[in-house]
Amino acid sequence: MSGELEFSHLGKDGRPRMVDVGDKDVTRRAARAEALVNLGPEVAARLKSTGSIEKGNVIETARIAGIMAAKKTSGLIPMCHPVPLDAVEVETEWLGDRLRIVATARCQARTGVEMEALVAVSVAALTVYDMCKSAARGITIETIQLLAKSGGRSGDWLRPEPSP
Amino acid sequence: MSGELEFSHLGKDGRPRMVDVGDKDVTRRAARAEALVNLGPEVAARLKSTGSIEKGNVIETARIAGIMAAKKTSGLIPMCHPVPLDAVEVETEWLGDRLRIVATARCQARTGVEMEALVAVSVAALTVYDMCKSAARGITIETIQLLAKSGGRSGDWLRPEPSP
Amino acid sequence: MSGELEFSHLGKDGRPRMVDVGDKDVTRRAARAEALVNLGPEVAARLKSTGSIEKGNVIETARIAGIMAAKKTSGLIPMCHPVPLDAVEVETEWLGDRLRIVATARCQARTGVEMEALVAVSVAALTVYDMCKSAARGITIETIQLLAKSGGRSGDWLRPEPSP
Amino acid sequence: MSGELEFSHLGKDGRPRMVDVGDKDVTRRAARAEALVNLGPEVAARLKSTGSIEKGNVIETARIAGIMAAKKTSGLIPMCHPVPLDAVEVETEWLGDRLRIVATARCQARTGVEMEALVAVSVAALTVYDMCKSAARGITIETIQLLAKSGGRSGDWLRPEPSP
Amino acid sequence: MSGELEFSHLGKDGRPRMVDVGDKDVTRRAARAEALVNLGPEVAARLKSTGSIEKGNVIETARIAGIMAAKKTSGLIPMCHPVPLDAVEVETEWLGDRLRIVATARCQARTGVEMEALVAVSVAALTVYDMCKSAARGITIETIQLLAKSGGRSGDWLRPEPSP
Amino acid sequence: MSGELEFSHLGKDGRPRMVDVGDKDVTRRAARAEALVNLGPEVAARLKSTGSIEKGNVIETARIAGIMAAKKTSGLIPMCHPVPLDAVEVETEWLGDRLRIVATARCQARTGVEMEALVAVSVAALTVYDMCKSAARGITIETIQLLAKSGGRSGDWLRPEPSP
Numbered sequence: 001m002s003g004e005l006e007f008s009h010l011g012k013d014g015r016p017r018m019v020d021v022g023d024k025d026v027t028r029r030a031a032r033a034e035a036l037v038n039l040g041p042e043v044a045a046r047l048k049s050t051g052s053i054e055k056g057n058v059i060e061t062a063r064i065a066g067i068m069a070a071k072k073t074s075g076l077i078p079m080c081h082p083v084p085l086d087a088v089e090v091e092t093e094w095l096g097d098r099l100r101i102v103a104t105a106r107c108q109a110r111t112g113v114e115m116e117a118l119v120a121v122s123v124a125a126l127t128v129y130d131m132c133k134s135a136a137r138g139i140t141i142e143t144i145q146l147l148a149k150s151g152g153r154s155g156d157w158l159r160p161e162p163s164p
Numbered sequence: 165m166s167g168e169l170e171f172s173h174l175g176k177d178g179r180p181r182m183v184d185v186g187d188k189d190v191t192r193r194a195a196r197a198e199a200l201v202n203l204g205p206e207v208a209a210r211l212k213s214t215g216s217i218e219k220g221n222v223i224e225t226a227r228i229a230g231i232m233a234a235k236k237t238s239g240l241i242p243m244c245h246p247v248p249l250d251a252v253e254v255e256t257e258w259l260g261d262r263l264r265i266v267a268t269a270r271c272q273a274r275t276g277v278e279m280e281a282l283v284a285v286s287v288a289a290l291t292v293y294d295m296c297k298s299a300a301r302g303i304t305i306e307t308i309q310l311l312a313k314s315g316g317r318s319g320d321w322l323r324p325e326p327s328p
Numbered sequence: 329m330s331g332e333l334e335f336s337h338l339g340k341d342g343r344p345r346m347v348d349v350g351d352k353d354v355t356r357r358a359a360r361a362e363a364l365v366n367l368g369p370e371v372a373a374r375l376k377s378t379g380s381i382e383k384g385n386v387i388e389t390a391r392i393a394g395i396m397a398a399k400k401t402s403g404l405i406p407m408c409h410p411v412p413l414d415a416v417e418v419e420t421e422w423l424g425d426r427l428r429i430v431a432t433a434r435c436q437a438r439t440g441v442e443m444e445a446l447v448a449v450s451v452a453a454l455t456v457y458d459m460c461k462s463a464a465r466g467i468t469i470e471t472i473q474l475l476a477k478s479g480g481r482s483g484d485w486l487r488p489e490p491s492p
Numbered sequence: 493m494s495g496e497l498e499f500s501h502l503g504k505d506g507r508p509r510m511v512d513v514g515d516k517d518v519t520r521r522a523a524r525a526e527a528l529v530n531l532g533p534e535v536a537a538r539l540k541s542t543g544s545i546e547k548g549n550v551i552e553t554a555r556i557a558g559i560m561a562a563k564k565t566s567g568l569i570p571m572c573h574p575v576p577l578d579a580v581e582v583e584t585e586w587l588g589d590r591l592r593i594v595a596t597a598r599c600q601a602r603t604g605v606e607m608e609a610l611v612a613v614s615v616a617a618l619t620v621y622d623m624c625k626s627a628a629r630g631i632t633i634e635t636i637q638l639l640a641k642s643g644g645r646s647g648d649w650l651r652p653e654p655s656p
Numbered sequence: 657m658s659g660e661l662e663f664s665h666l667g668k669d670g671r672p673r674m675v676d677v678g679d680k681d682v683t684r685r686a687a688r689a690e691a692l693v694n695l696g697p698e699v700a701a702r703l704k705s706t707g708s709i710e711k712g713n714v715i716e717t718a719r720i721a722g723i724m725a726a727k728k729t730s731g732l733i734p735m736c737h738p739v740p741l742d743a744v745e746v747e748t749e750w751l752g753d754r755l756r757i758v759a760t761a762r763c764q765a766r767t768g769v770e771m772e773a774l775v776a777v778s779v780a781a782l783t784v785y786d787m788c789k790s791a792a793r794g795i796t797i798e799t800i801q802l803l804a805k806s807g808g809r810s811g812d813w814l815r816p817e818p819s820p
Numbered sequence: 821m822s823g824e825l826e827f828s829h830l831g832k833d834g835r836p837r838m839v840d841v842g843d844k845d846v847t848r849r850a851a852r853a854e855a856l857v858n859l860g861p862e863v864a865a866r867l868k869s870t871g872s873i874e875k876g877n878v879i880e881t882a883r884i885a886g887i888m889a890a891k892k893t894s895g896l897i898p899m900c901h902p903v904p905l906d907a908v909e910v911e912t913e914w915l916g917d918r919l920r921i922v923a924t925a926r927c928q929a930r931t932g933v934e935m936e937a938l939v940a941v942s943v944a945a946l947t948v949y950d951m952c953k954s955a956a957r958g959i960t961i962e963t964i965q966l967l968a969k970s971g972g973r974s975g976d977w978l979r980p981e982p983s984p
Contacts, residue, residue, distance in 0.1 A: 007210075007222070008298035015880070016225045016295065018887055020907035022848065022926050028514065046171075058171070060385065060507070061180045064392050064570050065242050067510055071566055071574055072240070074891055076287050077294050078229050078884050082891055082904055084574055086602060087512035106514050110906060114301075115294050122286050123240050125308075130241050130279050131180065134172035137278075137310055137321050144289075144305035146297075157301050179388070182395055184415035186356065186434050192678065224671070224877065228734050228884050231674055235730055235738055238399055242392050246399055246412055248738055250766065251676035270678050274414060335538075335550070336626035343716070344553045344623065346723055348743035350684065350762050374499075386499070389508045393570050400568070402727055404615050405622050406557050406720050410727055410740055438742060442629075443622050450614050451568050453636075458569050458607055459508070462500035465606075465638055465649050472617075472633035474625075485629050520842065552713065552835070556720050556898050559838055563894055563902055576902055578930060579840035598842050663866075663878070664954035672881045672951070702827075714827070717836045721898050728896070732943050733950050734885050770957075771950050778942050779896050781964075786897050786935055787836070789966075790828035793934075793977050797964040800945075802957055813957050 009079045018079045021110040029151035030106045031114040035121035036142040037099045037128050043136050044097035058131045059092050062101070066090040066124030070105055070116040083109045083116065090120055098142070101125055114149050173243045182243045185274040193315035194270045195278040199285035200306040201263045201292050207300050208261035222295045223256050226265070230254040230288030234269055237283040247273045247280065254284055262306070265289055278313050337407045346407045349438040357479035358434045359442040363449035364470045365427045365456050371464050372425035386459045387420050390429070394418040394452030398433055398444040411437045411444065418448055426470070429453055442477050501571045510571045513602040521643035522598045525609035527617040528634040529591045535628050536589035550623045551584050554593070558582040558616030562597055565611040575601045575608065582612055590634070593617055604644050610636065665735045674735045677766040685807035686762045687770040691777035692798045693755045693784050699792050700753035714787045715748050718757070722746040722780030726761055729775040739765045739772065746776055754798070757781055768808050774800065829899045838899045841930040849971035850926045851934040855941035856962040857919045857948050863956050864917035878951045879912050882921070886910040886944030890925055890936040903929045903936065910940055918962070921945055934969050 008019050039047065047058055067088045074082040087106040092099055103120035105113040125141045132139055150156045172183050203211065211222060231252045238246040251270040256263055267284035269277040289305045296303055314320045336347050367375065375386060395416045402410040415434040420427055431448035433441040453469045460467055478484045500511050531539065539550060559580045566574040579598040584591055595612035597605040617633045624631055642648045664675050695703065703714060723744045730738040743762040748755055759776035761769040781797045788795055806812045828839050859867065867878055887908045894902040907926040912919055923940035925933040945961045952959055970976045 007296065009222075009295045016221050016884060016887075018905070018908045020909075020926060022906035022928065057180050057388065058173075060388060061242055061392055064389055064508060065240065067508075068396070068567075068570050069240055075888075076229065076233055076236070077291055078225050078888050080294060081906070082574075082902075084576065084601075084904065085510070086514040086573070088510045089512075106512060108514065109904075114297060115290065118290055118293065122290060122305075122308075126279065126282055126286060127241055129282065130244060131173045132171065133278060133310075134318075137313070138323060139309075141286075141308040142306065144286075144308065145303075146293075146301055149301070154298075159302060180392060180395075182413070182416045184417075184434060186414040186436065221880065224880060225884055228672060228881055231672075232731075232734050232888070239396075242396050245414070246410075246738075248412065248740065248765075249674070250678040250737070252674045253676075270676060272678065273412075335624065337550075337623045344549050344720060344723075346741070346744045348745075348762060350742035350764065385508050386501075389570050393568065397568055403724075404557065404561055404564070405619055406553055406724050408622060409742070410738075412740065437740075442625060443618065446618055446621065450618060450633075450636075454607065454610055454614060455569055457610065457638075458572060459501045460499065461606060461638075462646075465641070466651060467637075469614075469636040470634060472614075472636065473631075474629055477629070482626075487630060549716065552716060553720055556717055556836060559836075560724070560895075560898055574902075576904065576929075577838070578842035578901070580838045581840075598840060600842065663952065665878075665951045672877050713836050717898050721896065725896055732885065732889055732892070733947055734881055736950060770953060771946065774946055774949065778946060778961075778964075782935065782938055782942060783897055785938065786900060787829045788827065789934060790974075793966055793969070794979060795965075797942075798962060800942075800961040800964070801959075802953075805957070810954075815958060 016079055018081060021081060024110040024153065026108055026110055027151045028108050029112045030104065031112060031117040031149040032102060032104045032147040033117035033121045033145065034147055035101045035125040035144045037125050038140045038142050039097055039099060039132065040136055040139065041097050043132050048094060058128060061131060062124040062127040063090045065127040066103055066120040069123035070120040073116045073119045076119060077115050080115050081111045083107045083111060083113055085116060088120060090124055099128060112149055112152050114146055118144060118146060180243055182245060185245060188274040188317065190272055190274055191315045192272050193276045194268065195276060195281040195313040196266060196268045196311040197281035197285045198311055199265045199289040199308045201289050202304045202306050203261055203263060203296065204300055204303065205261050207296050212258060222292060225295060226288040226291040227254040229291040230267055230284040233287035234280040234284040237280045240283060241279050244279050245275045247271045247275060247277055249280060252284060254288055263292060276313055276316050278310055282308060282310060344407055346409060349409060352438040352481065354436055354438055355479045356436050357440045358432065359440060359445040359477040360430060360432045360475040361445035361449045362475055363429045363453040363472045365453050366468045366470050367425055367427060367460065368464055368467065369425050371460050376422060386456060389459060390452040390455040391418045393455040394431055394448040397451035398448040401444045401447040404447060405443050408443050409439045411435045411439060411441055413444060416448060418452055427456060440477055440480050442474055446472065446474060508571055510573060513573060516602040516645065518600055518602055519643045520600050521604045522596065523604060523606040523609040523641040524594060524596045524639040525613045526639055527593045527613035527636045529617050529620050530632045530634050531589055531591060532628055532631065533589050535624050540586060550620060553623060554616040554619040555582040557619040558595055558612040561615035562608040562612040565608045568611060569607050572607050573603045575599045575603060575605055577608060580612060582616055591620060604641055606638055606641050610638060672735055674737060677737060680766040680809065682764055682766055683807045684764050685768045686760065687768060687773040687805040688758060688760045688803040689773035689777045690803055691757045691781040691800045693781050694796045694798050695753055695755060695788065696792055696795065697753050699788050704750060714784060717787060718780040718783040719746045721783040722759055722776040725779035726772045726776040729772045732775060733771050736771050737767045739763045739767060739769055741772060744776060746780055755784060768805055770802050770805050774802060836899055838901060841901060844930040844973065846928055846930055847971045848928050849932045850924065851932060851937040851969040852922060852924045852967045853937035853941045854967055855921045855945040855964045857945050858960045858962050859917055859919060860956055860959065861917050863952050868914060878948060881951060882944040882947040883910040885947040886923055886940040889943035890940040893936045893939040896939060897935050900935050901931045903927045903931060903933055905936060908940060910944055919948060932969055932972050934966050938964060938966060
């Protein structure tokens with residue numbers, strides 16, 4: 001096992017802890033995450049082609065749920081610090097039959113907002129599922145992942161492009 | 165578009181609504197869902213091979229977070245009904261470098277517990293990510309999906325096996 | 329003072345209490361409430377005449393917030409019992425420059441859902457204000473009131489028509 | 493429609509968003525709001541003339557509920573930012589048969605506390621209703637509105653006096 | 657170690673779980689718990705001898721906080737089931753310089769309300785501390801304990817009297 | 821009654837209020853609190869002597885519950901301000917048959933974190949009780965108290981040693 005691997009949320013005795021960020025600087029922090037919801041051809045076609053209000057409602061409800069959930073992140077993730085969010089954006093686009101949900105979170109704090117962005121896309125994706133499940137229970141959420149983060153001691157990180 | 169597709173959470177005017185379940189019977193309902201967390205070889209090896217306390221802590225913290233989150237489901241998913249949970253179980257197993265998280269939820273109500281099971285595995289997976297992200301930001305949550313549900317008017321549903 | 333006035337939430341010593349409903353029957357209960365938001369002529373015209381997406385978003389966001397808030401009622405109102413909501417609907421219509429928001433809540437329980445309906449219209453109205461306040465801080469919420477309730481020992485109640 | 497009307501919570505595409513306040517200054521912000529509860533002559537007389545403990549309890553419970561709700565505002569109002577409240581005060585006075593509830597909220601942040609003040613008076617008013625509804629279901633909440641706000645880029649705002 | 661000791665919240669593998677109560681009967685359940693707050697002679701004298709409003713306010717605020725917290729129990733205690741509370745009462749009495757807080761909770765469910773009663777007295781006691789700490793930081797909460805419970809398979813339990 | 825006793829959470833009229841901390845400095849603040857859970861000889865022996873996983877689970881679950889509850893403090897304690905927690909630690913040790921739980925909370929704010937530390941140990945203690953109650957309902961939580969605090973205008977405070 002690698003001695004370089006640092007699990008900041010485990011203390012010397014291996015027990016979970018909310019890391020003490022008191023000595024870190026307050027800096028601008030941002031994070032972006034995505035979730036892919038594979039709706040299958042029938043549901044995807046339905047959502048894309050129906051009137052804007054109906055399609056809008058499944059996706060809009062999901063966007064609102066994602067934004068609201070970002071604010072609840074520290075109440076859901078045990079070792080997560082509360083952060084004063086300056087901004088949360090949730091956007092969507094179609095990739096074939098997949099709905100791609102992307103969230104960006106920003107704050108100025110001693111700790112980052114990766115979890116806020118990830119919770120936003122996760123709850124938005126779960127909401128899409130909830131709104132569509134009576135039509136297709138087999139809908140799958142694929143690939144919830146962090147795309148990028150900036151700020152703080154560990155600086156910028158960008159997800160490597162997948163090898164061709 | 166298919167006229168058979170039923171979006172129960174959209175009313176006649178296409179607007180989201182909390183479906184009226186008042187005329188449904190109270191029956192035993194269960195649901196099982198899974199999430200796969202791809203930890204990559206280094207982190208997976210670390211979690212598997214370190215002393216039981218440390219490995220136990222990342223996974224145990226995630227299990228507890230998942231159980232607690234199941235109880236918060238109707239507060240996260242807009243059109244979801246509150247349900248009186250009788251049971252929530254969250255279990256894990258290794259599939260190579262992937263941690264597989266499975267949750268089962270049970271209740272006796274007029275509506276099912278698919279969202280409770282899905283929220284449980286999602287928040288458990290997000291917690292694993294949070295606990296490990298300082299070691300590897302590229303960790304991905306793959307494949308959050310419902311595996312099975314039983315009870316209620318729509319009866320039993322089992323996810324088809326993937327074609328070989 | 330009238331001896332007929334019954335304050336069920338005040339015990340013999342006048343102190344607030346969560347009334348013991350254990351001896352009441354589980355019956356179908358419903359309640360309907362309304363809120364009026366006076367947007368003033370400029371904002372009302374803007375909301376009514378812009379494309380459906382934009383108008384839809386202020387009102388749709390408010391509807392979703394109202395439905396979600398109904399589920400939080402017992403967490404906000406001190407002496408309110410938790411109830412297993414079967415349904416929550418939030419609808420809107422224009423009365424001149426006023427947006428009228430109406431919520432209906434239903435459950436089967438030992439206690440009614442008047443507060444759930446009232447909280448739904450209140451939070452929906454507050455959300456409309458929040459979404460529009462940068463345009464007009466003077467927007468007023470007028471007349472939050474119960475319209476009707478049914479079920480339970482006290483039976484049906486309908487708000488009297490205002491005298492002509 | 494007026495091009496001057498600015499709906500800060502709607503992005504370029506008209507979709508709701510939590511406005512990015514990251515470039516705003518942290519300044520002292522305050523807001524005051526009121527709600528009027530029309531209790532009708534019987535209930536008002538009862539509350540005013542009974543011993544201080546009983547009257548105190550309906551109103552005191554409402555005050556406490558209002559203060560607690562102010563802290564929950566960003567969890568209720570979708571596009572609202574979490575703010576670090578420095579102070580919340582809720583006061584009441586009688587205007588004939590109407591109970592007037594006034595809340596003042598203060599913080600030092602990048603965004604204002606109008607919604608915190610409005611949520612405080614709204615939940616306080618709803619609590620008064622809940623405590624009195626068994627005596628009079630027709631009690632109405634009238635006129636929830638912002639009275640004043642200060643701080644931030646948009647500076648001070650005071651509700652105009654109604655024309656005589 | 658005793659083989660008779662049954663830890664229902666630990667599964668076969670010793671891991672925490674929310675016990676499956678699906679096969680239990682819905683019966684009337686009640687529980688009573690107490691907390692003792694040792695205020696010391698100065699603060700106790702102040703609270704007892706000042707006008708009813710002031711004393712009332714520290715204790716009344718605590719009572720309300722306790723009732724509200726009972727409803728939040730399953731959100732605080734990881735393996736606790738949500739229960740539909742029928743009643744929560746919180747009462748206080750003086751034992752010398754100690755304020756004794758007693759809560760009774762009732763429901764009709766598949767599981768008991770011991771935790772609801774205990775959380776109620778605990779949060780009430782913590783609220784008394786919060787309201788008085790600027791006067792005396794050394795105030796101690798002593799002896800939070802279950803007094804009695806009834807209903808369910810394990811039947812009635814009454815705390816034995818302390819030996820004289 | 822002593823004129824020196826200052827109840828900061830009671831305003832001039834004796835009514836509860838969330839104290840205005842807007843004029844205080846943001847300084848580093850910390851607090852430490854403890855709770856003692858008297859498990860009795862049988863349960864204590866069981867928890868101490870079984871394999872680390874099982875013992876670990878009751879205590880670990882309690883630690884996690886305590887950390888999560890600290891973040892919920894301002895939602896439970898009426899007049900408590902929300903604080904941006906930098907750190908929460910919860911540790912345990914055995915004192916005979918008693919499990920001693922100690923929590924330390926830290927933040928940089930205009931107000932202290934005594935309540936966060938006290939809520940952490942209280943909910944951790946309540947969780948231990950919940951996990952063990954099927955084995956011994958008579959388990960008692962003894963002596964929840966603040967041990968020390970630092971920072972802010974009132975400076976450092978350390979609980980006096982008990983007289984021998």
